[in-house]
Amino acid sequence: METTEKIYKGVPLSGIRTPEIIDAIIEKRNSMKTNEIAELLGFDSFRPVNAICRLLNKENGVTTTKAPKKPRIIVKDPKNVFKNYYGSGKEKARQLIADSIKATKRQSSNILTLPAEKWEMEKNILKQKPGYKFTAVERVKETYQIMIKNMVNNQILFDSVIATANKSIGEITVNDGEDTYSSAILDYCGFIDTFYDEIDDMMKRNLVKKGGYIAITLSENDRVIGHPNHINSQTNQYIRNCYAHDEVTGAKVTNDLVNILVHTNTGYEIVQRFPYKDTKVKMQLFIIKRIDD
Numbered sequence: 001m002e003t004t005e006k007i008y009k010g011v012p013l014s015g016i017r018t019p020e021i022i023d024a025i026i027e028k029r030n031s032m033k034t035n036e037i038a039e040l041l042g043f044d045s046f047r048p049v050n051a052i053c054r055l056l057n058k059e060n061g062v063t064t065t066k067a068p069k070k071p072r073i074i075v076k077d078p079k080n081v082f083k084n085y086y087g088s089g090k091e092k093a094r095q096l097i098a099d100s101i102k103a104t105k106r107q108s109s110n111i112l113t114l115p116a117e118k119w120e121m122e123k124n125i126l127k128q129k130p131g132y133k134f135t136a137v138e139r140v141k142e143t144y145q146i147m148i149k150n151m152v153n154n155q156i157l158f159d160s161v162i163a164t165a166n167k168s169i170g171e172i173t174v175n176d177g178e179d180t181y182s183s184a185i186l187d188y189c190g191f192i193d194t195f196y197d198e199i200d201d202m203m204k205r206n207l208v209k210k211g212g213y214i215a216i217t218l219s220e221n222d223r224v225i226g227h228p229n230h231i232n233s234q235t236n237q238y239i240r241n242c243y244a245h246d247e248v249t250g251a252k253v254t255n256d257l258v259n260i261l262v263h264t265n266t267g268y269e270i271v272q273r274f275p276y277k278d279t280k281v282k283m284q285l286f287i288i289k290r291i292d293d
């Protein structure tokens with residue numbers, strides 16, 4: 001027996017799929033949801049309506065592929081892992097920084113600094129030579145809040161702070177002009193990779209006045225040397241250019257990258273380097289001077 005399937009507007013007719021039902025769906029599908037059409041037409045489920053819509057779309061050349069999912073961007077808030085407030089190496093490093101700052105003028109000073117919660121560096125400087133002024137920056141919100149609480153509870157500090165910001169050094173300096181700061185105490189205590197561009201930018205734009213200092217504290221990054229996740233990091237790029245048989249250590253990379261920063265930015269010299277180790281992590285303090293003519 002020969003059966004010829006009847007097709008109406010691309011939909012094979014059978015059971016509830018009558019021309020009237022198909023026309024009703026065509027009429028309503030731009031203004032109603034499929035479950036509403038199903039209810040209107042007396043169906044128990046929206047599925048027959050969906051199926052008919054798919055066939056109509058196919059007939060009209062409409063494809064209903066889902067839009068590709070956008071990748072989720074997870075922005076991680078920076079976390080503060082600094083705990084070494086009172087190590088002997090840290091205190092010696094603070095003193096070396098204080099000695100450099102004390103060699104600069106107090107009048108119209110503006111020292112860009114990262115006090116963390118306790119302001120140990122700034123209190124130390126002010127105790128030895130009062131009168132310096134600071135711009136204090138902290139990127140971690142919780143640390144910033146404690147930092148502010150401790151500042152308002154200390155009158156000497158309170159009088160010495162020109163500005164505070166819950167931002168990164170890069171964000172706070174983005175619109176600053178040449179000679180904005182008398183010195184900068186960049187007591188990062190992190191890897192050079194994270195801060196290389198920020199330091200480079202500060203030196204290129206000469207944000208610190210002539211005769212002022214840029215003190216940088218860094219940890220030696222043995223742990224990430226040559227890490228495949230950081231392929232374009234300064235460290236990896238540096239290692240790629242090293243002689244294959246050289247021993248490349250965190251100390252060497254950190255040192256050499258700071259040397260490169262000073263070498264490529266005219267008018268600066270390293271006047272102090274102090275390696276120390278209070279915890280498991282090896283640290284290096286560099287004090288760079290913007291040369292006075």
Ligand SMILES: C[S@@+](CC[C@H](N)C(=O)[O-])C[C@H]1O[C@@H](n2cnc3c(N)ncnc32)[C@H](O)[C@@H]1O
Nearest residue numbers: 080082114115116120121138139168169187189
């Ligand atoms: C090592 S602690 C500062 C210690 C302090 N100067 C002292 O002598 O005790 C560094 C602080 O700076 C913050 N920090 C690190 N890098 C930063 C950046 N690029 N911008 C703003 N804050 C930063 C950290 O969250 C941390 O609280």
